[in-house]
Amino acid sequence: MTARVKDVAFLAKVGVPAVSSRDIPVNVAVSAPLVGAARAGVDVDALLAAVGLDRAAAEDADLALAPAQRNALWREALVRSRDPALALHAAEIIPWGTFDVVDYVVAQAPSLGEGLAALARYFRIIRPDFNLAFEADASGGRLSLDLPPTFAGVQPYTTEFTLGCTIARFRRLTEATWSPEAIDFKYAAPGHRDEYARVFQCPLRFDADATVVHFSRAALDLRQPRADALLRPVLERAAADVLARMPPAPRLTAQLRQVLSEELRGGSPTLEHVARRLAVSPRTLNRRLQAENTSFQQQLAELRCELARGYLENPRISIAEVAYLLGFSEPSAFHRAFKRWTGHSPQAWRARPR
Structure with a gap:
């Protein structure tokens, strides 16, 4: 599967312009800043050149950015787009299928809670170096995100994008209006806090000990009406096979x-x-x-x-x-x-x- 899937109706629903598919790279490591920059009308090829990348490199699924290059890519994208909330805006419009089999396997879970569990289970396919964990009980659930220390320079943007994608995708899958109970962020409040409030629509707590999204039991029980019970085990096996072939996390x-x-x-x-x-x-x-x-x-x-x-x-x-x-x-x-x-x-x- 490739990261070229487009859902024009979804883009129209959230009120943002579509992004040309040629501006969306397969490599997840560079997707967020490039999609955000393309949305703002930035010349993506010039942006890549400014940080020493070309389109072929950006579309290499095995590309691993050094921390300095990752920081430079975000900095250039933010400066050229003049959009401090670029990561949140990219999360709202990044096409379905960008995250390969993980996008599809979570879509077949019968409920939001089971979808979140599947996301945490297979998230290493998207980012082997991130730690995404989900736990639930009778009172609700908690989705926690922990980034490696080399992401310190881009922690807010990476967190905004990861959680923004998660919330936007599950709102679409449940076809319902819901919000988390609260979100804790492991960094200081940004200057564009109003955009956080618009996107997440829940109480926000900054300078927390950990980054955690809190869900009510009612939200976790929301059904995903388009889930296919026959297709789910097929995609689960495919995702499990990809995960099994990945080197174990050190x-x-x-x-x-x-x-x-x-x-x-x-x-x-x-x-x-x-x-x-x-x-x-x-x-x-x-x-x-x-x-x-x-x-x-x-x-x-x-x-x-x-x-x-x-x-x-x-x-x-x-x-x-x-x-x-x-x-x-x-x-x-x-x-x-x-x-x-x-x-x-x-x-x-x-x-x-x-």
């Missing part, structure tokens, strides 16, 4: 990177300290990382490199400040490390043609 590596990102804020993480935070011995941590074909030092270096590229994109952050933020004892140590990682000095990398 759980310890993901936890390690989360801890390292927190420890790097002006400090220099040590194996012993990080192992204590992960409740394992240094020897066990090394052994389990080796089983995942990585190591403490490799993950520390990769995360520092990714974060360094992101920081250097911002000319207001001095190179000495970048060194401090990454836990280096002095700028010269950061210079040597960055040259080893990239083949360029921090100054040369910052001054390179974009």
Whole structure:
């Protein structure tokens, strides 16, 4: 399945213009900023060129953006579109089928609650590095979203888009007017909070400990009238087969990177300290990382490199400040490390043609 499906009636219903199918890439990693930019009339090819991508790369389903390039793509899309709520607006119009088999399998669930459970179950097909979890009981349900630390620079936009897509799609599937009971966001309130209120239509809480959408029991019991009981097991098997062929999520590596990102804020993480935070011995941590074909030092270096590229994109952050933020004892140590990682000095990398 490809990401070229169009539903003109749905676009008209939500009151936004359709986007040309050629402006919608197959790759989910770049869909949100490009769809939002296309909606605003931005030249998508020029936008891609500005961040070092071409359309062939954007349509490569296996493309993985480095954090710095991801940040640059969002920044350019926001600047060129002059739309601070670009992610929310993209979520309202992104075509059905963009998320491949996951879009179709959740559509066959008999109720909203079962659809949310299917979404959480197969979400790794869309974003293997995100953690989307759903739980429900007699009182209601909770859908939680946790992003990897390398998404820190685009956390609000990524969260807006992911939750915006989820709400818009299930409103369409249930053919009913409903809203979450409340949504908690793990970041400060944005300047376009009014658009949050329009899209989500529920109480919003910012600076929360976690990003969680709360659902009432009545909402979870809403039926999805177009669900096909015969088609559902066929699509479930297809989705399960895709999931089974994906490499297992490196759980310890993901936890390690989360801890390292927190420890790097002006400090220099040590194996012993990080192992204590992960409740394992240094020897066990090394052994389990080796089983995942990585190591403490490799993950520390990769995360520092990714974060360094992101920081250097911002000319207001001095190179000495970048060194401090990454836990280096002095700028010269950061210079040597960055040259080893990239083949360029921090100054040369910052001054390179974009």
